[in-house]
Amino acid sequence: MTNTIEITKANTSKIHDVDFDNLSFGKVFSDHMFVCDFKNGEWQKPEITPYAPLTLDPSARVFHYGQAVFEGMKAFKDEANNVWLFRPEDNLERINKSAERLAIPAFPKDVFMEGLKALVKLDEAWVQPGFGNSLYIRPFVIATEPAIAASPALEYKFLIICSPAQSYYSGDVRVLIAEQFSRSANGGVGYAKAAGNYAAQFYPTSLANQEGFQQIIWTDADTHEFLEEAGTMNVFFRINDTLVTAPTSERILDGITRKSIIQIAKDSGIAVDVRPIKVSELVEASKNGSLKEVFGSGTAAVVSPISAFSYKGDLFEIPKMDNNFSSIFKEKLLNIQYNKSEDPYGWRQSI
Numbered sequence: 001m002t003n004t005i006e007i008t009k010a011n012t013s014k015i016h017d018v019d020f021d022n023l024s025f026g027k028v029f030s031d032h033m034f035v036c037d038f039k040n041g042e043w044q045k046p047e048i049t050p051y052a053p054l055t056l057d058p059s060a061r062v063f064h065y066g067q068a069v070f071e072g073m074k075a076f077k078d079e080a081n082n083v084w085l086f087r088p089e090d091n092l093e094r095i096n097k098s099a100e101r102l103a104i105p106a107f108p109k110d111v112f113m114e115g116l117k118a119l120v121k122l123d124e125a126w127v128q129p130g131f132g133n134s135l136y137i138r139p140f141v142i143a144t145e146p147a148i149a150a151s152p153a154l155e156y157k158f159l160i161i162c163s164p165a166q167s168y169y170s171g172d173v174r175v176l177i178a179e180q181f182s183r184s185a186n187g188g189v190g191y192a193k194a195a196g197n198y199a200a201q202f203y204p205t206s207l208a209n210q211e212g213f214q215q216i217i218w219t220d221a222d223t224h225e226f227l228e229e230a231g232t233m234n235v236f237f238r239i240n241d242t243l244v245t246a247p248t249s250e251r252i253l254d255g256i257t258r259k260s261i262i263q264i265a266k267d268s269g270i271a272v273d274v275r276p277i278k279v280s281e282l283v284e285a286s287k288n289g290s291l292k293e294v295f296g297s298g299t300a301a302v303v304s305p306i307s308a309f310s311y312k313g314d315l316f317e318i319p320k321m322d323n324n325f326s327s328i329f330k331e332k333l334l335n336i337q338y339n340k341s342e343d344p345y346g347w348r349q350s351i
């Protein structure tokens with residue numbers, strides 16, 4: 001591999017100021033970042049620099065039109081202090097899919113992989129050892145061109161920043177099923193990790209929070225009859241012993257954790273049914289006792305068991321059970337991510 005990345009190291013490390021036992025998610029960042037500019041129709045020389053604020057013109061288009069996409073992924077340290085990434089090419093493919101929808105130029109895969117690995121290697125000490133600890137990695141692209149015409153920018157910045165994360169226990173997650181607001185629509189940007197998708201959820205989610213629900217499970221915008229996904233997680237339902245999840249579509253994000261769970265479930269002999277699922281079916285399954293589990297899946301928490309859902313003012317509790325699917329999937333995925341088990345899929349990649 002040709003080393004085309006210019007690296008400027010930080011003079012001192014901030015790592016000794018960090019209390020790794022009391023991290024709040026996404027507030028502390030490692031010593032370096034990856035930066036690559038797009039101008040004159042092409043991506044320029046990639047660099048790794050000390051982590052620092054950006055200077056942008058107030059007219060930069062990202063501030064006005066939200067031309068921005070991002071990714072979320074993690075690095076893990078095994079017991080021999082080797083550092084591993086999980087399906088990193090999938091994140092690059094997805095950010096390019098998101099970018100295309102937002103009229104942002106695609107980023108080259110080889111530069112991404114080389115930059116990502118060089119950055120994580122340089123900040124390796126920030127990947128804390130211990131099962132559950134990880135380095136959360138946030139690649140993102142913003143439109144930097146100073147110009148406020150409502151059209152795609154001619155200049156962008158692709159960055160990767162890293163934040164140490166502790167094992168994340170989401171606690172008792174209660175969700176509200178959306179009846180009024182929508183996250184995405186047919187022909188829209190729901191499948192993209194577009195920055196604006198998240199801003200648009202803050203208000204309805206804060207209303208749900210006030211009612212005691214941590215998350216919203218979004219439904220289709222037309223009828224609010226079909227279950228789609230949560231704000232940053234895909235959702236699975238266990239009905240009797242079958243795992244059911246909605247098919248991905250232009251409205252639903254194609255989660256890497258989701259597809260990994262589907263694969264693991266199938267290979268563990270668990271029946272998987274990827275099909276549209278109605279809220280009425282979920283309510284019925286809850287009433288007749290066939291609904292055994294509901295959980296979200298995503299990079300941050302891997303799986304988040306959901307203990308209750310509310311629909312049309314009624315609260316449905318999901319009884320806790322032993323041998324639940326969500327713990328099986330979580331353990332199998334973590335074992336692959338932390339190099340504690342075989343990885344028959346080739347998902348794990350050393351840096």
Ligand SMILES: *Cc1c(COP(=O)(O)O)cnc(C)c1O
Nearest residue numbers: 232233234253255256257298299
């Ligand atoms: C990121 C995200 C997910 C989860 O994707 P992973 O690749 O599993 O982390 C699910 N839904 C939405 C809306 C997301 O933004």
